Amino acid sequence: MKGQCKLCLKDKTLINSHIISEFFYKSMYDSKHRFFEISTKLNEKNKFMQKGLREYLLCNDCEQQIGRYEKYVNDVFFNKTTNNVIQDDKIIVIKKVDYVLMKLFQLSILWRASISSKEIFRYIELGPHQEIIRKMIYNEKPGKYYEYGCLQIAVIIDDSKLIEGLMLNPEYLRIEGYRLYRFVFGGFIWAYFVSSHNYQYKWKKFFLLENGTLTIHKEKFDDLAFLTNFGIDMKKQGKL
Ligand SMILES: [Zn+2]
Numbered sequence: 001m002k003g004q005c006k007l008c009l010k011d012k013t014l015i016n017s018h019i020i021s022e023f024f025y026k027s028m029y030d031s032k033h034r035f036f037e038i039s040t041k042l043n044e045k046n047k048f049m050q051k052g053l054r055e056y057l058l059c060n061d062c063e064q065q066i067g068r069y070e071k072y073v074n075d076v077f078f079n080k081t082t083n084n085v086i087q088d089d090k091i092i093v094i095k096k097v098d099y100v101l102m103k104l105f106q107l108s109i110l111w112r113a114s115i116s117s118k119e120i121f122r123y124i125e126l127g128p129h130q131e132i133i134r135k136m137i138y139n140e141k142p143g144k145y146y147e148y149g150c151l152q153i154a155v156i157i158d159d160s161k162l163i164e165g166l167m168l169n170p171e172y173l174r175i176e177g178y179r180l181y182r183f184v185f186g187g188f189i190w191a192y193f194v195s196s197h198n199y200q201y202k203w204k205k206f207f208l209l210e211n212g213t214l215t216i217h218k219e220k221f222d223d224l225a226f227l228t229n230f231g232i233d234m235k236k237q238g239k240l
Contacts, residue, residue, distance in 0.1 A: 005059035006115045007066075007138055012059035019053050019112045019121065020167075021070045021105075024186035053118055066137075069105035072098060077186070092154060092216040099210050103142035106150045106208065107133050110181060110192050113170055123172040124181055129194050146198040149207030152214070153189040157221045188216070 003014045058066070076097065084095040111133045113124040126133065129148070136143055168184035178201060183190040193201060206215045 001056045003056060005062050006057045007062035007134060008059060010059065012061075014056040015058055015060055015063045016054045016056050017058055017063055019055060019057075019116050019118065020109060020183075020185050021073070024167075053116075053120070055116055055118060057112065057115060062138075065140075066105075066108050069101050069108060072101040073105045076102070090218055092218065094214040094216070095212060097208065097212045097214045099145075099208065099212050100140065100142050102208055102214065103145075104137055104140060106190070106192070107137055107142065107148060109183065109190065110148065110150075110194075111137060113181075113183070120169045124170055125172075126194060144199075145207050145209050146193075146201065146204045149193050149198055149201070149204060151189075151191040151193070151203070151206055152208075152216045153191070154216050154218045155184070155187055155189060155221045156218045189219070 001014050001016075002011065004010070005012050005014060076094065084097075086093045086095075110124070110126070111130065113121040114126045114130050114133075116124075133148060135141075136148075170181060170183045173180040173182055177195070178198070179194045181192040181194060183192075193207075198204065206217070208214050
């Protein structure tokens with residue numbers, strides 16, 4: 001299909017590609033990930049988000065560019081055993097993360113969802129931030145750590161297992177004056193802060209840092225209540 005690539009804005013042949021990276025779907029079916037132990041698959045009824053959503057958005061070059069970020073992130077979370085991980089029952093800290101690749105990956109998910117015409121991404125409306133983020137990705141300039149920072153939270157069951165099959169439709173929340181877009185996929189909650197005063201956010205040190213430190217909080221999946229009440233719960237725990 002011919003059309004304008006949403007990233008480079010050139011008229012080209014467009015690729016029918018995933019909006020949420022393919023490996024997050026794949027990881028629901030195999031269990032190669034040594035990093036977080038065995039996955040626990042949820043019942044079919046709990047898989048809220050439709051799998052394998054594709055759309056013609058990008059040309060081949062731009063698809064390849066984002067593919068590099070995806071490959072890196074897939075390795076960090078699911079393939080490579082690494083010595084740079086410290087974790088206890090509350091927190092996972094990964095050091096020496098490639099800030100540029102990881103941050104651009106995070107941004108690419110948010111941005112792709114925002115340009116998607118799919119119904120499930122209807123709440124991802126970034127306004128003027130959409131074009132700013134497009135330029136950041138296109139120019140591979142990931143910005144400061146607090147700019148469009150993303151809090152990543154691992155959804156854990158039985159104390160240690162990551163719930164990879166959990167996918168919820170993305171939502172928009174407003175918490176303490178911050179615009180927040182919450183995605184749930186790949187066993188993680190990805191909470192994007194999209195406000196121009198992010199630098200004032202008191203927990204901004206939990207965003208991916210420019211020194212390559214990625215801090216991931218663990219939250220227990222007792223039921224879905226903490227997800228639906230995420231904002232409230234996080235607030236109670238003093239994280240938001
Ligand atoms: Zn392109």
